[in-house]
Amino acid sequence: MHLIELRHSIAATSILLAASFAASEASGASAQASIAHCDALASHPKDPGRYAAGVTDEQFAPGAAIEACKAAVDADPELPRSWFQLGRAYWLAQRDEDAFAAFVEAAKRDYAPAMKFIGDAYNEGRGLPKGEEQSLDTAVAWYQEAQNNGYKEAQQAIDEAQKVLASLRFDPSGFQNKEYMTRMYEGNFDNLGNPLQFLMYVGAFSEELGGTTVFFIDQDCQGMVTSLSGTINGVQRFVSFLQSMQSEEGMADVLIALFTSSWVQDQGKRDAGILMNRYSCKSPIARKIVENVVGSWEKLPAIIQASLGPKKKPRAKTSEEPSVVSLYQQKEYGLYWGAISGRCGIQNYPSKIDACNRVLALINSNEYKILTCSYGPYRKDGTGFRVYQFWSDRVPEGVPSYNVPGDEHPFGILGQRAVGKCPANTQDLEPIFQASRL
Structure with missing residues (x-):
């Protein structure tokens, strides 16, 4: 090759290399410009890797940002920041x-x-x-992955999600009574001990939720509260029914409930407060418990009767059995044994509730005593055992004045007369009992 030709070839090659370098440099500059444009339009204020x-969100212009960040991703598909901003x-x-x-x-x-935004996607x-x-559990897993990779802002999302999961x-x-709360949550009322x-627990629980406590200033709770009124009245009536159980087993339950009534009712009231403080009335947990109690009330009496076994019928009276039976046992209590049926759930008579509550406060303070008279003989088959209850030394002022039907009267079971001492036998007792009834 002649020297002149060689010089021409070298010159041409130099021109091509310069042009190629210039094009590459221009392309790199264009890519950087696209990435910078995406950064300017779509960087997250809390992204530690932002440029x-x-x-x-309020200042964001999605349309322009999408175009800019698509160009950024095309310019450098391996740059994760641009993918995130897109x-x-x-x-x-x-x-x-x-x-x-x-x-x-x-x-x-x-x-x-x-990773945090993927968590948001599963959360929402x-x-x-x-x-x-949609899965809150999966969302939490992604939030934790984001935190593990250095994104501290994910912690707030983790805390909020776990609070929702807990609810x-x-x-x-x-809870004070774990067994009863579990039963109400599961709707399982079989094989009650x-x-x-x-029932005393359920009644106290229901009345605490159905009352005018601070939990129910929120209007969202009013429907749940209102739904409990029928349950409260039903509990009151059914407690009265159980009091009439004549079987040995039934009387044992009555006596146990008598001695533990204050404690069990206190548990019910406390658990109502714990439920609201932990879950709130808007929580599916609280609503499920209330729905189970209200929804099952119609079948609950039958379930409880079955758990007690059939009520034993008294044997036909024979010539060997006396028509008059003697006093078997006399007891005096400082707290009304059937306090559920004495709680002030007389929903149709609101003007009486304040007076009723005042009477209950006096009973709970032990100022008024309840007399229980049991008459025998106490046979194992349940016959011949009769129980009567009265006010002991005096009747709280205003008790006889409730003009409501007997089965709704909050103190109807105790009558309107004080009986300081149990009569010696049922013959002497019967006229006193009949005269004292409301």
């Missing part, structure tokens, strides 16, 4: 499926803020792939 000041732009534009796909691309490249059920469902999971620990005791 710009950050744009709040996902954010789609998210704020409500293009949820596109947003989820972009966040996944960023997460594949270990970009922690994208937005843009999930086919076959995937959706029934945990009997912390002491039905009367359980």
Whole structure:
């Protein structure tokens, strides 16, 4: 090759190399410009890896950001920050499926803020792939992954999600009566150890929720409160029924419930407060418990009767059995044994409730005593055993003045006369009993 030709060839090659370098340099500059434009329009203010000041959701312009960040991703597909910002732009534009796909691309490249947004997608059920469902548990897993990869902002999301999860999971620990609360949550009223005791608990629980406590200033709770009124009245009537149990087993339950009534009712009231403080009346847990109690009330008496066994019928009186039986036992209590039927749930007579509550306060202070008279003989088959109850030394002022039917009268079972001492036999007692009834 001649020297002149060689010089021409070298010159041409130099020109081509210069042009190629210039094009490469221009392309790199264009890519950087696209990435910088995406950063300027879509950087998250709390993204520790951002390259710009950050744009709040309120200032965000999704349309422009989508175009800029698509160009950034095309310019450098391996840059996770651009994938995340593109996902954010789609998210704020409500293009949820596109947003989820972009966040996944960023997460594949270990970009922690994208992991937090994937958690948000599962939390809210937005843009999930086919076959995937909204899941708070999955959301928490992604939030924790984001935190593990250095995104500290995920901790707040973890705390909030776990608080919601706690409100959706029934945990009997912390309640005064774990067994009864579990039964009410599960709607399981079979095989009750002491039905009367359980009813006292349910009644106190229901009246605490159905009262005018601070829990129910919130209007959202009013429907739940109102639904309990029928249960309260039903409990009152059924406690009166159980009092009439004549079988040995039934009387044992009555006596046990008598001695533990104050304690069990206190548990019911406390557990109502614990339920509201832990879950609130808006929680599915609280609503399920109330629905189970209210919804099962119609069948609850039959379930409880079955758990007690059939009520034993007295044998036909024979010539060997006396028509008059003697006093078997006399007891005096400082607290009305059937306090559930004495609680002031006379919903149709609101003008009487304040007076009723005043009487109950006097009873609970032990100022008034309750006399229980049991007449025998006490046979194992349950026959011949009769129980009567009265006010002991005096009747609280105003008790006889409740103009309500006998089965709704809060103190009807105790009558309107004080009987300081049990008569020696049923013959002497019967006229006193009849005269004292309301």
